[in-house]
Amino acid sequence: MVLPPVADQFTAFAGGGDPPPCEPEIWQQPIPSLPYVGLGFGASSTAAGQFASLCFIGFEDSEPLEATFTLPDRSTVVSVLPLDSNFLWNQEADLFTDSFGRWGETLWWLVLPTHQRGDYGVEVTQSDTRATGSFAVVNTDDPWLESVTKFDPIAPGGTVTVVLSGFEPDQLVPIGLYTHNGGEEFELHSDVGAFPVDASGVGVVRVPADLPSGRYCVATPLIEVPECSVAGVFYVG
Numbered sequence: 001m002v003l004p005p006v007a008d009q010f011t012a013f014a015g016g017g018d019p020p021p022c023e024p025e026i027w028q029q030p031i032p033s034l035p036y037v038g039l040g041f042g043a044s045s046t047a048a049g050q051f052a053s054l055c056f057i058g059f060e061d062s063e064p065l066e067a068t069f070t071l072p073d074r075s076t077v078v079s080v081l082p083l084d085s086n087f088l089w090n091q092e093a094d095l096f097t098d099s100f101g102r103w104g105e106t107l108w109w110l111v112l113p114t115h116q117r118g119d120y121g122v123e124v125t126q127s128d129t130r131a132t133g134s135f136a137v138v139n140t141d142d143p144w145l146e147s148v149t150k151f152d153p154i155a156p157g158g159t160v161t162v163v164l165s166g167f168e169p170d171q172l173v174p175i176g177l178y179t180h181n182g183g184e185e186f187e188l189h190s191d192v193g194a195f196p197v198d199a200s201g202v203g204v205v206r207v208p209a210d211l212p213s214g215r216y217c218v219a220t221p222l223i224e225v226p227e228c229s230v231a232g233v234f235y236v237g
Helices: none
Strands: 009-011 036-039 045-047 051-057 065-070 076-081 100-103 106-110 118-126 129-138 144-147 158-165 172-180 185-196 203-209 214-219 233-236
Touching: 036 118, 036 129, 051 129, 144 214, 158 214, 172 203, 185 203, 185 214
Parallel strands: 045 129
Antiparallel strands: 009 185, 036 051, 051 106, 065 076, 065 118, 100 106, 118 129, 144 158, 158 203, 172 185, 172 214, 214 233
């Protein structure tokens, strides 16, 4: 198969971002009741290889939450979710330990290629307050690229971790690294190479970022419109 070339430059939306996923007033259906635990935007499923936004609405900020996750194989994982906003990305982490980041009412869980597909249950307790919810992790055929390190700047010479999902099984995905030149213009800095995904179309790529301070984007020509407002963006500085 001949891979499409990485573009020398492109124009893409470079600001804003999506609305908060745990704001029920923007959901398509009303929130069932409080307290609530479930996916953002009232969704019932999330895709492997992407960030899942789990919402914990109606709990107090005075103490951590204890969450028991029931996995598709019926095993359970118990996690104590902190109240701070620290992001603890660790690509080798076990489920719900440090492959997530807590930000207010949202738990950003990076669904890694190794995580189980199927139905999950979650029970959350805080003192006498309790809520239960469920969601599914599925494979997707909608190509997507996500920069894990988009939330906090990385140091010059660091590494950008990129998660791929929704590609053809065992496909090679060409990746380009782009510099943001202001406005909506991105210019190619380097052709990083082509990286394989697994039989589910999911993969994890680590891109060296020996770059000066600034805003950058990782993109692939296999996605028609690069997502450089949030998904593919990262910062050095």
